[in-house]
Amino acid sequence: MAAPNLIRRIGSDAVAFIILGIETAYRGAIMSPAVPIEPYQHPLLSELPAQYWSWIWIGIGAATLAVAVKPRSRVALLAWSLVMALHVAFGVSLLMDSLTAADDYPALASVSYLTIPVLACWGISRKQEVTPPK
Secondary structure, eight states, X not given: OHHHHHHHHHXXXXXXXXXXXXXXXXXXXXHSTTSOSSOOOOGGGGTSOHHXXXXXXXXXXXXXXXXXXXXXXXXXXXXXXXXXXXXXXXXXXXXXXXXXXXXXXHHHHHHHHHHHHHHHHHHHTOOSOOOOOO
C-alpha cells in the first residue's frame, strides 16, 4: 500500500508549491546578469532592469518554496498570489508586445507564462483527494 500513499503525497499542495517555487526561482536565475546566456529580453525590462527582476523572481520563488511546509496558511496564500501575479504580468506584457513585434517570439513565450498560473490554479483548487490508480 505504499503506492497510494506516494501518489497522495505527490499530488499534495506542498508539492505544487515546491514545483512553482523552483520554476519561479529558475526564471529569476535566467534573468540574472551572472548567467552567461543571451541577454534576457522582455517588455517589462523597460520598467526595471533585468537584475532587479531577477531578484524579484528569485525572492518570490524562494518564498514559495518556504511556504511548502504549510501550504494552506495565509503566508502561503500571499506567496501564491505573488507567483500568480508575476507570471500573469509577464505573460500579458509579452502578449501585448506580440501585437507590435515582427516575430512570433512574444506570443509563443506568453503561452508559457500564462499556462503556468492557469494550470496551478486549476490543480490546487480541485479540493479533492488524489485517487490512486486501481
